[in-house]
Amino acid sequence: MHFPAALPLQSGASIRDYSLSFETYGALNADKSNAVLICHALNASHHVAGVYPGQDKSEGWWDNMIGPGKPLDTNRFFVIGVNNLGSCFGSTGPMSLNPDAPVGSARVYGADFPVVTVEDWVNAQARLLDAMGIDVLAAAMGGSLGGMQALSWALQYPQRLRHAVVVASAPNLTAENIAFNEVARRAITTDPDFHGGHFYAHGVIPKRGLRIARMIGHITYLSDDVMNEKFGRQLREAVSREAAGSYLYSTQDVEFQIESYLRYQGDKFAEYFDANTYLLITRALDYFDPARSYGGDLSQALARATCKFLLVSFTTDWRFAPQRSREIVKALLDNRRDVSYAEIDAPHGHDAFLLDDPRYMGVVGAYFDGVAKEMAA
Amino acid sequence: MHFPAALPLQSGASIRDYSLSFETYGALNADKSNAVLICHALNASHHVAGVYPGQDKSEGWWDNMIGPGKPLDTNRFFVIGVNNLGSCFGSTGPMSLNPDAPVGSARVYGADFPVVTVEDWVNAQARLLDAMGIDVLAAAMGGSLGGMQALSWALQYPQRLRHAVVVASAPNLTAENIAFNEVARRAITTDPDFHGGHFYAHGVIPKRGLRIARMIGHITYLSDDVMNEKFGRQLREAVSREAAGSYLYSTQDVEFQIESYLRYQGDKFAEYFDANTYLLITRALDYFDPARSYGGDLSQALARATCKFLLVSFTTDWRFAPQRSREIVKALLDNRRDVSYAEIDAPHGHDAFLLDDPRYMGVVGAYFDGVAKEMAA
Numbered sequence: 001m002h003f004p005a006a007l008p009l010q011s012g013a014s015i016r017d018y019s020l021s022f023e024t025y026g027a028l029n030a031d032k033s034n035a036v037l038i039c040h041a042l043n044a045s046h047h048v049a050g051v052y053p054g055q056d057k058s059e060g061w062w063d064n065m066i067g068p069g070k071p072l073d074t075n076r077f078f079v080i081g082v083n084n085l086g087s088c089f090g091s092t093g094p095m096s097l098n099p100d101a102p103v104g105s106a107r108v109y110g111a112d113f114p115v116v117t118v119e120d121w122v123n124a125q126a127r128l129l130d131a132m133g134i135d136v137l138a139a140a141m142g143g144s145l146g147g148m149q150a151l152s153w154a155l156q157y158p159q160r161l162r163h164a165v166v167v168a169s170a171p172n173l174t175a176e177n178i179a180f181n182e183v184a185r186r187a188i189t190t191d192p193d194f195h196g197g198h199f200y201a202h203g204v205i206p207k208r209g210l211r212i213a214r215m216i217g218h219i220t221y222l223s224d225d226v227m228n229e230k231f232g233r234q235l236r237e238a239v240s241r242e243a244a245g246s247y248l249y250s251t252q253d254v255e256f257q258i259e260s261y262l263r264y265q266g267d268k269f270a271e272y273f274d275a276n277t278y279l280l281i282t283r284a285l286d287y288f289d290p291a292r293s294y295g296g297d298l299s300q301a302l303a304r305a306t307c308k309f310l311l312v313s314f315t316t317d318w319r320f321a322p323q324r325s326r327e328i329v330k331a332l333l334d335n336r337r338d339v340s341y342a343e344i345d346a347p348h349g350h351d352a353f354l355l356d357d358p359r360y361m362g363v364v365g366a367y368f369d370g371v372a373k374e375m376a377a
Numbered sequence: 378m379h380f381p382a383a384l385p386l387q388s389g390a391s392i393r394d395y396s397l398s399f400e401t402y403g404a405l406n407a408d409k410s411n412a413v414l415i416c417h418a419l420n421a422s423h424h425v426a427g428v429y430p431g432q433d434k435s436e437g438w439w440d441n442m443i444g445p446g447k448p449l450d451t452n453r454f455f456v457i458g459v460n461n462l463g464s465c466f467g468s469t470g471p472m473s474l475n476p477d478a479p480v481g482s483a484r485v486y487g488a489d490f491p492v493v494t495v496e497d498w499v500n501a502q503a504r505l506l507d508a509m510g511i512d513v514l515a516a517a518m519g520g521s522l523g524g525m526q527a528l529s530w531a532l533q534y535p536q537r538l539r540h541a542v543v544v545a546s547a548p549n550l551t552a553e554n555i556a557f558n559e560v561a562r563r564a565i566t567t568d569p570d571f572h573g574g575h576f577y578a579h580g581v582i583p584k585r586g587l588r589i590a591r592m593i594g595h596i597t598y599l600s601d602d603v604m605n606e607k608f609g610r611q612l613r614e615a616v617s618r619e620a621a622g623s624y625l626y627s628t629q630d631v632e633f634q635i636e637s638y639l640r641y642q643g644d645k646f647a648e649y650f651d652a653n654t655y656l657l658i659t660r661a662l663d664y665f666d667p668a669r670s671y672g673g674d675l676s677q678a679l680a681r682a683t684c685k686f687l688l689v690s691f692t693t694d695w696r697f698a699p700q701r702s703r704e705i706v707k708a709l710l711d712n713r714r715d716v717s718y719a720e721i722d723a724p725h726g727h728d729a730f731l732l733d734d735p736r737y738m739g740v741v742g743a744y745f746d747g748v749a750k751e752m753a754a
Contacts (some may be wrong), residue, residue, distance in 0.1 A: 011626035115626040175604035175635045176596060182636045183592040186643075189629055190585040192569055197629070208567040212589060215560045219553060227552035233666065247664055249388035249492040251656035252566055252574070256663065258552045259559045266563075279628035287624055288631065289610065 001131055007085075012306075013114040017099045020091030020128055021046045022081040025066065026074035028134070033375050035134045037077045037125060038062065039142030039149035042217070042281050043273055045089035048081035048364070050075070064356050071365035076372050077134050077138060080371055085124050086116045086280040095200065111197020111276055118145070120289045122152045126160065138371055141165035143353035144320065145281070148288045151328065154305035155290055163371055164305070165364070167312045168353035170324035172289035177179030177319065180220055181282040184213035188275050197276050206275045211266030214277055218265050219266040223316035223349030231258040297336035300325060310367045312360065314352040315345045338365060378508055381650055384462075390491040394476045396507050398423045398460040398467030402443065403451035405511070410752050412455045412511045414502060415439065416526035419594070419658050420650055422466035426451070426459035431598040440521075441733050442483065448742035453749050454515060457566030461656040462501050463493045471653030472577065488574020488653055495522070495665045499529045505539065515748055518542035520730035521657070521697065525665045531682035540748055541682070542741070545699035545730035548675050548708070550668035554696065557597055558659040561590035565652050574653050579696045583652045588643030590655055595642050600693035600726030608635040675704060676711035677682055687744045689737060691729040694723045717744060 006016035023046045028035060037047045040061070049060035049067050059148060066072045066079055083091040094113040101107045129137070140153040142163050147169025154164040173181070191209035198293050222230075234257045235247070247255060254260045294300040307333055313325035322343045332339045342363040346352040352360070383393035400423045405412060412627045416426045417438070426437035426444050435455050443449045443456055462467040477610055478484045506514070517530040524546025531541040550558070568586030572579050573676040598609075611634045612624070624632060671677040686709055690702035699720050709716045719740040723729040729737070 011624075013626075022539065024632070111629070115628060172610060173602055175599045175608040175610065175633075176599075177639075178610070179592075179596045179604065179635050179639055182633075182639055183589060185628065186592065186640070187564060187589050190588070192585075195634065208569075212560060212564050215556075215563065216593065219556045221561065222553075222655050224551060224553045227556065231552040233549065233555070247388075249390075249664075251492060251562065251653075251660045252488070255660075256552075256555050256559075262556055262559055263563070276628075282633075284626045287626075292610075340745050 003124075003127060003131075007120070007127070009114055009120045010117045011027065011115050015085065015092070015114055018085060018092035019090075019122075020085070020092075020124060022128060023081045025049050025079040025081075026077055028078040028132075030190060032134050033136065033138060034076065035080060035129070035132075035137050036139045036141060037129070037137050037153070038066065038079060039121070039125070039140065039146035040081070040084065040087075040148045041142070041144040042278075042285075043269070044146075046081040046083040046091075047063050047089075049079065064354075065361070065364065068375075069241055072141070072360060072368055073365075073372075074370050077368070080128075080132075081362065082125055082128055084116070084121045084281075085091050086113055086277060086284075088274035090275040094197070094280070095274055107274075108200050110200055113276060113280065115189070115281060115283055117284050118152045119156060121284070122149055122156050125149070125153075126157055129160075135160065136173065137161040138375060139163035139165055139368075141167070142169075143167035144169055145285055147287075148285075150197045150203065152288070153314070154307050155302065158304055158306040161307050163308050163310065163367075164312045165312075165367065166325070166328065167364075168314055168317055168320050168350055169311075169328075170320040171328050173286055178286050181217055183289065184216050185279050185282060187212035187216070188278060194275060197279075199275065203283045205270070207270040210273060210275055210278065211263075212269040214266045214273075215262045216267035218262060220319045221350045223318065223347060225316055226347050226349060227258065229347070231256070231261060281308060298331040302328070302331045302337070305332065305337060307337070309340065310364070311341045312337065312353070312363060313341075313343050314348070314350070314360075315343060316347055317350045317352060320348040346367055378505060380501075380508075384497070384504070386491055386497045387494045388492050391471070392462065392491055395462060395469035395473075395501075396467075397462070397469075399505060400424055400458045402426050402456040402458075403454055404439075405455040405509075409511050410513065410515060411453065412506070412509075412513050412514050413449060413456060413516045413518060414506070414530070415456060416498070416502070416517065416523035417442065417458070417461065417464075418480065418519070418521040418523045419655075419662075420646070423458040423524075424462040424466075426456065438731065441731075442738070442741065449518070449745055449747075450522060450736045450742075454745070455486045456507075457505075459502055459505055461493070461498045461658075463490060463661075465651035465654040470651065471574070471657070472651055485577050487577055490653060490657065492660060493531045493657060495525050495660050496533060499526055499533050500532075502526075503534055506537075512537065514538040515752060516745075517542035518540055518544070519546075520544035521546055521727065522532060522662055522665075525662075529665070529667065531684050531686070532679065535681055535683040538684050539695060539751070540685050540687065540744075542687045542689075542744065543702070543705065545694055545697050545702075545727055546688075546705075547689055547697040548705050550663055550670060555663050557593055557667075558663055561593050562656050562659060564589035564593070571652060574656075576652065581619045582647070584647040587647040587650060587652055588640075591643045591646035591650075592639045592656065595639055595695045600695065600724060603724050603726060604635065604687060606724070608633070608638060610748070613637050646699060668689055675708040679705070679708045679714070681711050682709065682712070686717065686740070688716065688718045689730070689740060690718075690720050691725070691727070691737075692720060693724055694725040694727045694729060
């Protein structure tokens with residue numbers, strides 16, 4: 001959907017002539033009360049569920065969660081997936097034409113794409129809902145950075161949503177979270193192919209940096225436990241070499257399976273993800289901090305929220321540990337808000353929010369059953 | 378000290394015409410029973426204690442631990458610091474001339490320096506002791522990778538040491554540990570200035586990669602707690618900008634103090650550390666795994682050890698968590714060895730092994746009092 005009116009951004013800048021890619025699943029009911037907005041995290045998109053015709057492997061990134069008869073049941077809810085501004089999956093972003101570029105210059109935004117925040121994304125999403133004639137969401141829902149958007153919905157548009165479902169998220173990043181983002185960004189920006197963010201004009205892509213960034217990210221998505229279980233200290237060619245009982249003794253070749261896995265993830269990511277988008281989205285993570293305007297008092301910051309909440313965290317998530325979700329729960333309870341909270345004992349670390357865990361799926365399914373009953377009441 | 382005889386390495390290769398840099402502190406007693414060998418970790422050297430004349434800021438890396446009247450008291454012990462093979466602080470390493478290089482080729486080892494292991498380092502250290510006429514060590518001691526060397530001493534030369542002091546260490550690396558090493562190595566080896574490890578001949582240094590590697594390393598040395606306490610979410614120019622209440626809204630400039638700290642650490646490291654040494658030393662970490670030859674059974678692997686042990690770990694160390702030290706303690710106890718173990722409640726993460734903590738210093742001091750009493754008995 002194209003938006004001709006300029007969107008003012010938190011930074012003071014604005015963006016004009018932008019588009020948002022979105023998908024919908026299920027049917028909007030007559031009183032438009034069954035809409036659920038899904039907010040995505042770093043490298044996902046508006047394609048949250050289902051497969052595209054003729055493309056067997058094109059499942060949406062939350063297809064286990066969303067669909068007919070699934071925990072978020074598209075037979076009952078009208079689900080909207082939207083790609084955020086600054087991303088690289090169809091919505092206006094660094095690879096889009098910059099309408100304000102001087103004639104004759106590089107016409108693509110590149111590093112000139114304005115810095116966007118979680119709050120900006122929520123404002124853009126609200127405009128999309130306006131255009132769709134949806135005043136009030138049954139729920140806003142997301143995991144990780146997507147959970148921050150769901151939380152921010154409750155603060156920016158308290159009258160426009162009934163529920164916020166915030167999974168594996170946090171009220172802000174810790175110094176360590178920011179540190180990991182910063183190393184990843186530096187890997188990208190110091191890649192000689194980055195060219196200050198205007199690499200498109202040079203016909204190159206800072207793939208080295210993107211690979212490193214993704215490898216770092218992947219380490220933080222997995223738990224130590226699951227890494228040990230999946231990879232441990234296994235050698236890459238275990239069968240032949242374990243038998244021989246020897247290492248390769250190389251500093252540059254792949255020796256352990258975990259190395260092979262990380263290199264593969266890095267290579268794959270560098271093929272499809274935009275480097276400037278990586279910078280923008282990690283910066284949006286860094287900046288999110290609703291308590292900041294309240295001297296760090298999260299309870300005060302969340303007083304604006306009026307909707308009901310479901311929070312879910314995972315025991316082995318060390319990127320956004322359960323403690324961080326509990327901070328949100330506590331701040332909401334300080335304000336006597338209606339909060340459900342589930343801490344799922346799962347081995348998979350931060351990635352657990354994307355995986356099938358029957359207890360997790362059960363909790364979300366039961367919560368949306370309740371939402372559906374409220375709608376019917 | 379120069380060693381003309383070739384040293385056979387675990388990989389099957391060997392190294393000839395090598396030198397080891399070392400320093401000693403205190404005096405060797407008449408029966409040569411008071412020698413303590415200090416083994417270093419990734420980026421340290423033989424300069425473990427004291428300052429060089431006229432260089433006020435040249436304290437040894439373990440100067441708080443080692444010196445007259447300190448926990449390892451150089452009035453009683455003869456302390457030896459040695460720089461390992463492959464390092465870049467004086468001992469033969471990748472920046473040294475390669476005696477086997479074809480005439481007319483690049484004469485420096487670079488990436489041709491053979492892969493060295495913890496076991497190789499211990500063998501080289503044993504030769505140094507041979508040359509010094511020291512048959513038996515009062516103790517071998519080290520932190521982190523240095524602790525692995527102290528442990529390996531007890532396995533490779535059980536008759537040549539009375540005590541092993543193993544601080545903030547582990548019996549091997551986890552998949553996550555290897556993963557962090559691998560990302561750091563890939564940052565270096567994919568830096569266009571790396572030139573396959575033969576960058577010296579090109580007159581360049583892969584500083585971009587070294588910076589990223591060091592930034593990643595630093596994150597893993599600190600605890601989440603101490604990072605939050607030291608840096609939290611503070612902005613770089615807190616005074617002026619917090620007052621203005623605004624972010625810079627930049628993806629490439631430094632916004633948070635933690636970013637400034639990491640960039641500084643990365644820049645500093647890239648000025649003095651050799652890229653090939655970084656690869657070699659992280660690989661030695663990856664490879665260390667005494668239980669490997671025993672089907673993963675650490676108790677069996679440690680049965681060879683006969684000396685007494687002190688192990689120390691730190692509660693917030695997530696690189697080498699207390700659990701890893703406890704694995705060693707358990708395996709030694711399975712063999713009915715004499716083991717002391719202290720788990721220090723310290724906030725500083727892995728870095729704690731280099732810092733002043735009165736309980737930590739007290740434990741080590743008391744242990745060496747006992748060693749001294751044994752010597753006198």
